[in-house]
Amino acid sequence: MATRHFLTLLDLTPDELNYLIQRAITIKSNLKAQGPNYTPLPNRTLAMIFEKSSTRTRVSFETAMAHFGGHALFLSPRDTQLGRGEPIGDTARVLSEMVDAVMVRTFSHAGLEEFAAASHVPVINALTDDYHPCQLLADVMTWTEQRGSVKGRTAVWIGDGNNMCHSWINAARQFDFNLRICCPKGYEPNADIMATAGNGVTLTHDPQEAVEGVDLITTDVWASMGQEEEQAKREADFAGLQVTEAMLDQAKEDVLFLHCLPAHRGEEISATLLEDPRAVVWQEAGNRLHAQKALIEFLLLGKVS
Template sequence: MATRHFLTLLDLSSDELSYLIRRAISIKNGLKTHGPTYTPFSNRTLAMIFEKSSTRTRVSFETAMAQFGGHALFLSSRDTQLGRGEPVEDTARVLSEMVDAVMIRTFSHQGLEAFAAASSVPVINALTDDYHPCQLLADVMTWTELRGQIRGKTAVWIGDGNNMCHSWINAARQFDFQLRVCCPEGYEPRQDILAAAGERVTILHDPQQAAQDADLITTDVWASMGQEEEQAKREADFSGFQVTEAMLDRAAKDVLFLHCLPAHRGEEISATLLDDPRAVVWQEAGNRLHAQKALLEFLLLGRVES
């Protein structure tokens, strides 16, 4: 099988993504029933390069490899020659000779693309400044588990037009649902990503209007990693964009609330929102493990229908 990478949701077809969601749910159910007895990755190794810190990403990928019978190597920029200026293409070529796949959590999406272009083993985007596709696999999986088919439904993104927003826009294209992006003026997502989604995505600036009759509402922190110095300005600019229980009340009766975490209670969400039964963020976080297992399996072994 030719080497496949997963840098954005657009790297897989809609059919392949739908397969991944079904497969992730199957893997999760099998783990609950039988424990970690399915071990297709004997002697397989995943290199995990972290230039940005992480909790959920590291734990989920490392656990996925362990439960599949494989091994994960944690590499920070301090642990590799990347931190001393080795070209990313050279690192990619070296790792391709030693490991079965590479997962990268970094700043520059262009740097990730350069790494993948030089790699002969699958490369997975575990977050860049532009995209976070692995999170969307877990998000769509959670939505599917709880509400079934997402095609034709309406999701609402409230907050910055950031990497998560970009991946939600790509998800609307690939999974065929409507997305309302609601952000303060000046914080819109990239125009090229928006334009490619066509009529599936609508830009709004009124959170209450955006939430009306929505099937799902999601958000993210107002200042992402690397934007900490903008915190005070962003808090002022995002005034009125906090997701609250009252906002969910404007949505559909069976609305779900998602958040990629970590959440800043009292900022982008009300202090008690995560205690609301409509918030399913813990299930969403746990699904990172199962969705990434399905992704790793697909990239290394191809389809495994169950």
């Protein structure tokens, strides 16, 4: 099979993405029933390059490889020559000679694309400043587990037009659901990404209008990594966009709430929202493991019957 990368959700076809969601649900079910006895990747190695810190990303990928009988290598900027100025392409070529796949969590999406262009093993985007596609696999998996097919349903993104918002836009395109984006003026998603989104993605600045009758509500922190110095300004600019239980009451009766975590209670969400039964964030977080297992398996072995 030719080398496939997963830099955004657009790197796979809708059929392949739907396969991954169903495969992840199966892997999760089998793990709970039988334990981690499915080991399709013995002696395979995943290099994990972290230029941004993480809890869920590192634990989920490392556990996935352990369950699969393989091995994961954690590489921080201090652990690679990237931190000393080695060209991105050179590092990619070297790792391609030694490992079976590479996961990268970094700042520049263009840098990730440069890395993938030089790599002859699969490269997985574990977050860049522009996209977070692995999180969306877990999000759509969770939505599907809870409510069945997401096709034709409506989700609303409330918050910054950031990397998560961009990935929700791509998810709406690929999984064929409707997406409403609600953000403060000046914090809209990238115009080029919006231009390709199609009629199923709409933009508003009114949260009450945005949540009316939707199937799912999701958000993220107001200040992402690297934006901490903007915290006070963002809190002022995002006033009125806090997701609360009352906001969920305006959506459908069976609405779900997702958050990629970590969450700042009392800021982008009310202090008690994560305890609301409509919030399924812990299942969502756990699904990072299963969705990424399906992804790794697909990139290295193809579809498994």
